Amino acid sequence: MRVAGIMSGTSLDGIDVAVVDVARGRIKPVAFSTSPYPKAVRQQILAVSNRTCHTSEISHLNFLLPKLYAAALKKLNVPDVELIGCHGQTIFHEGSGSTLQIGDGSVLAELTGIPVVSDFRPRDMAAGGQGAPLVSFFDYACFRHPKRTRVAVNIGGIANITVIKPGARLEEVIAFDTGPGNMVMDQLTGSMDRGGELGSKGSIDRKLLAGLLKDRFYRQAPPKSAGREQYGEEFVARFAGLPLADAVATAAAFTVATLVRGIELIADSPDDVIVGRGGARNPHLMALLAAQLPASRVATTNEFGIDSDAKEAIAFALLAHATWLRKPSNVPSATGARRPVILGKISY
Amino acid sequence: MRVAGIMSGTSLDGIDVAVVDVARGRIKPVAFSTSPYPKAVRQQILAVSNRTCHTSEISHLNFLLPKLYAAALKKLNVPDVELIGCHGQTIFHEGSGSTLQIGDGSVLAELTGIPVVSDFRPRDMAAGGQGAPLVSFFDYACFRHPKRTRVAVNIGGIANITVIKPGARLEEVIAFDTGPGNMVMDQLTGSMDRGGELGSKGSIDRKLLAGLLKDRFYRQAPPKSAGREQYGEEFVARFAGLPLADAVATAAAFTVATLVRGIELIADSPDDVIVGRGGARNPHLMALLAAQLPASRVATTNEFGIDSDAKEAIAFALLAHATWLRKPSNVPSATGARRPVILGKISY
Numbered sequence: 001m002r003v004a005g006i007m008s009g010t011s012l013d014g015i016d017v018a019v020v021d022v023a024r025g026r027i028k029p030v031a032f033s034t035s036p037y038p039k040a041v042r043q044q045i046l047a048v049s050n051r052t053c054h055t056s057e058i059s060h061l062n063f064l065l066p067k068l069y070a071a072a073l074k075k076l077n078v079p080d081v082e083l084i085g086c087h088g089q090t091i092f093h094e095g096s097g098s099t100l101q102i103g104d105g106s107v108l109a110e111l112t113g114i115p116v117v118s119d120f121r122p123r124d125m126a127a128g129g130q131g132a133p134l135v136s137f138f139d140y141a142c143f144r145h146p147k148r149t150r151v152a153v154n155i156g157g158i159a160n161i162t163v164i165k166p167g168a169r170l171e172e173v174i175a176f177d178t179g180p181g182n183m184v185m186d187q188l189t190g191s192m193d194r195g196g197e198l199g200s201k202g203s204i205d206r207k208l209l210a211g212l213l214k215d216r217f218y219r220q221a222p223p224k225s226a227g228r229e230q231y232g233e234e235f236v237a238r239f240a241g242l243p244l245a246d247a248v249a250t251a252a253a254f255t256v257a258t259l260v261r262g263i264e265l266i267a268d269s270p271d272d273v274i275v276g277r278g279g280a281r282n283p284h285l286m287a288l289l290a291a292q293l294p295a296s297r298v299a300t301t302n303e304f305g306i307d308s309d310a311k312e313a314i315a316f317a318l319l320a321h322a323t324w325l326r327k328p329s330n331v332p333s334a335t336g337a338r339r340p341v342i343l344g345k346i347s348y
Numbered sequence: 349m350r351v352a353g354i355m356s357g358t359s360l361d362g363i364d365v366a367v368v369d370v371a372r373g374r375i376k377p378v379a380f381s382t383s384p385y386p387k388a389v390r391q392q393i394l395a396v397s398n399r400t401c402h403t404s405e406i407s408h409l410n411f412l413l414p415k416l417y418a419a420a421l422k423k424l425n426v427p428d429v430e431l432i433g434c435h436g437q438t439i440f441h442e443g444s445g446s447t448l449q450i451g452d453g454s455v456l457a458e459l460t461g462i463p464v465v466s467d468f469r470p471r472d473m474a475a476g477g478q479g480a481p482l483v484s485f486f487d488y489a490c491f492r493h494p495k496r497t498r499v500a501v502n503i504g505g506i507a508n509i510t511v512i513k514p515g516a517r518l519e520e521v522i523a524f525d526t527g528p529g530n531m532v533m534d535q536l537t538g539s540m541d542r543g544g545e546l547g548s549k550g551s552i553d554r555k556l557l558a559g560l561l562k563d564r565f566y567r568q569a570p571p572k573s574a575g576r577e578q579y580g581e582e583f584v585a586r587f588a589g590l591p592l593a594d595a596v597a598t599a600a601a602f603t604v605a606t607l608v609r610g611i612e613l614i615a616d617s618p619d620d621v622i623v624g625r626g627g628a629r630n631p632h633l634m635a636l637l638a639a640q641l642p643a644s645r646v647a648t649t650n651e652f653g654i655d656s657d658a659k660e661a662i663a664f665a666l667l668a669h670a671t672w673l674r675k676p677s678n679v680p681s682a683t684g685a686r687r688p689v690i691l692g693k694i695s696y
Binding site for chain 2: 051054057
């Protein structure tokens, strides 16, 4: 089955579209692209995200976003797509309360002529979960190994890991947020130090780093999740006074240190550490991680045939495919849900 | 198949739940009840309906309403329900733009353990329709006749009719809003003159009635739809100065006159006029309608085996059943859509 995954994250970078062929739970990537949001749309989304706005603004965007999603898919120009998994745009999320994604699945189905699975998170939350992380299902499907302990690392704004021990069953997978991914670095530079150039030139402020690591969150056993608000302005203010390169170097070291602490909570010296999403494109971050995990093979998802930037969109293609087959795809040990449930809603 | 329909309208009266058995497109009602909204919930819904609010309020209600829907269904205590059609609560609707219903279908599916079809209106609108009326599908399924012209009349806040000529195919059904239903009377009395007592005691102000009927909307050919805002405070102010009973009598006469004009646009002397929803419980309104349509049999849906109050909830059970079978259920000649489409989204 040929399935498209469409993802647009809260960083508002744009719309990721991946097309994959799925057969017997195995994924073969076909195409991927990212389309930036038009500036006006980004502003409109910000205006309704976790703030006061008019109901009509949300309703309009709920109908407008599918047009952009459909255009992004059309641009890829891949024939014979049979199903779309569309994450939508999160405008509110409170892990233990409620979540709200917009970008209506029925509108997208009508615009594309392709069935759509949308709204993946509410069902897991109704079953007592946090509605996240959902990418663990993909990590398990793609990276599990009969003899090797593998850790899939997702470095977006926030970083999370999926730990898969040799021969683990899906319900034995452990996944949780470890701390910040790129978002502290992004705020310090005002853009994205994605190549890691600044970070690699600066010196790490050891005292600040030790202070940041004192928070008990990093020692706490999972399940746990980190919110974007945890690493907002107040957190970034702790880097004030440092030269920019040193601040970025320290933030990078902090991301890596919290990742390593997270990994060590569950697995001593995993065989493979497989990094995906934005962080995989930061050689400085990758080098720091490799240095701190000398007994592990540290690689990007690209070495496993998965474009690291496409990973999240591909994950939603796979989640949609599971729903299409009426199979549960949340990982209760990752989200905290009481039971496995079939995620999302299908528009035919 | 045993299907529940759950409807909560913009009048915020409460939650209607109907359970029906469906076999080969035929409906057998099993149970029905109305549960009023708790006062605090009604206030919360009002606070997010077509006005400025915080995104979190919408997100919370989207998760809270399914709890009330599930409780209302449980209260009916009917075993073996296999599917739920849930309209949700409309908090924004602009016929040619977008529509937004809340009360998440996946949350309801998790709470009840029953698959749910929700969000019926967006697909029709994405196909160029107004997203309403959707009840025509039900009217056709229940009331079509090989030899008789039938008009199904729905008198809620707004009134609409579905005209079904003898042996008509679904795509030949015509449906549209005719004008106000109960909402002018309700505003005048400050509650509901549902028994029609006040109206039956008052005298009709012929001059005011003639003036109200001058609006070209009532002569305009369908498709057309009337908004609640059309009959709000400004409209009701035209009744100022009349004794209350006379005002209500005139408003009742206006509802009937606009219904009759609507019917006459499409069908001369239909054989049967079948009245459902709140208006069917107003004997004064029914008597006026019968008097103005002397060549027709004027009856309530009850005489056809359908509780007039349950009609809308039953309609959404039938719409859900169609979606479950992957059958289109909008009526393009009623909504203005370009084509028949499968309405709603399924949560398994």
